[in-house]
Amino acid sequence: MALNSYLFLSLLLFGIGATGFLLRRNVIVAFMCIEIMLNAVNLSFVVFSRMHSSVSGQIGVFFVMVVAAAEAVVGLAIIIAVFRSIVSVDSSDASDLNG
Amino acid sequence: MAEICWWIVAAVAVFSAIGVVAITRPLFSAFSLVLHLIAIAALYAMLDAHFLAAVQILVYAGAIMVLVVFLIMLLSLKGEDRPVSLKRAFTGGIFLSVFVGLIFSGIQLSFDKPDTGFVGSVSSIGSELFSRYVFTFEIISVLIMVGLVAAVALAKREGGNGAQ
Numbered sequence: 001m002a003l004n005s006y007l008f009l010s011l012l013l014f015g016i017g018a019t020g021f022l023l024r025r026n027v028i029v030a031f032m033c034i035e036i037m038l039n040a041v042n043l044s045f046v047v048f049s050r051m052h053s054s055v056s057g058q059i060g061v062f063f064v065m066v067v068a069a070a071e072a073v074v075g076l077a078i079i080i081a082v083f084r085s086i087v088s089v090d091s092s093d094a095s096d097l098n099g
Numbered sequence: 100m101a102e103i104c105w106w107i108v109a110a111v112a113v114f115s116a117i118g119v120v121a122i123t124r125p126l127f128s129a130f131s132l133v134l135h136l137i138a139i140a141a142l143y144a145m146l147d148a149h150f151l152a153a154v155q156i157l158v159y160a161g162a163i164m165v166l167v168v169f170l171i172m173l174l175s176l177k178g179e180d181r182p183v184s185l186k187r188a189f190t191g192g193i194f195l196s197v198f199v200g201l202i203f204s205g206i207q208l209s210f211d212k213p214d215t216g217f218v219g220s221v222s223s224i225g226s227e228l229f230s231r232y233v234f235t236f237e238i239i240s241v242l243i244m245v246g247l248v249a250a251v252a253l254a255k256r257e258g259g260n261g262a263q
Contacts, residue, residue: 001105003214006142007206009109013116015199020120022191023183028125028171032132035163036116039139046148051210053217055227058148062228065158066239070246072163076170077253083174 006047014040027082027089031075038068105145112138123178125171129164136160147218 017036024030042061049057079089086093115138118131140155228236 001102001145004206004211005105005109006146007210008203009112009142011199011202011206012113015195016113016116016120018198019191019195022194023188024120025183026125026176028167028176029119029128032119032128032167035132035159036119036135039136039159042151043139043142046143046146046151049148049219050146050215050217051212053215055219055223058151058219058224059228059232061148061151062154062224063235063239065154066243069158069163070242072166073246073250074253076166077250079170080173081253089174089176 003047003051007044010040010044010047013037013043025091027079027091030091031072031079035068035072038064101145108138108141108145111135112142125176125178126168129168129171132167133160133164136164147216150219150221150224 014037017033017040020033020036021030024033042064045057045061045064047057049055049060082094083089088094112135115131115135119128119135122128122131136155136159140152140160143149143152143155
């Protein structure tokens with residue numbers, strides 16, 4: 001397959017993730033949409049690594065995965081802490097700051 | 100043959116991503132995400148990034164998704180009671196079409212490069228990681244450590260046993 005088609009696929013997946021993040025109110029689903037976006041960008045990193053015959057893009061993907069793991073741990077702990085105080089994972093229920 | 104495989108894997112990736120967004124029960128959403136991550140790992144394998152394909156399945160589809168599914172079951176979530184409002188969907192649609200249109204034209208204009216057939220072997224990734232990127236590697240391990248401590252501090256029940 002041409003490398004361009006991987007980039008278009010990556011764009012499409014990022015778009016789906018971004019739409020889901022904007023539309024869904026459940027914070028866990030919003031979190032999963034962030035994972036979709038991260039993976040779309042990772043895919044384009046691998047394609048760029050292949051375009052330029054350099055391994056740096058793949059190392060970038062490795063670092064993004066580590067950051068995503070750290071983000072997952074902290075994010076899920078925050079969701080548990082919020083759930084304890086408002087007994088909901090709906091982002092529009094967490095409106096104490098009138099946002 | 101390889102083209103047919105690519106289209107099948109791409110379709111699985113796209114439809115499972117749509118599934119994550121569209122399914123209202125969070126648990127099935129999470130299962131759809133697992134499928135999506137495996138499809139992405141297959142795409143990495145097709146790009147000869149074998150190390151990343153293995154790490155994707157181990158770290159993402161394994162470790163992170165177990166955490167997410169565990170959380171969904173811990174909170175025993177059923178589904179959303181309020182549907183998505185039309186205004187919200189409309190705003191999302193406009194934002195998305197502008198964004199996708201801009202990047203689509205950008206890709207078509209500037210990224211038309213031939214396939215080099217480059218293979219990112221595990222040994223080349225390892226030697227680069229521990230020579231040129233060794234400082235970043237150390238920083239990232241500190242970040243993981245901070246995440247671990249932060250998760251314990253956040254999830255600890257205040258005023259319970261052992262908490263101050």
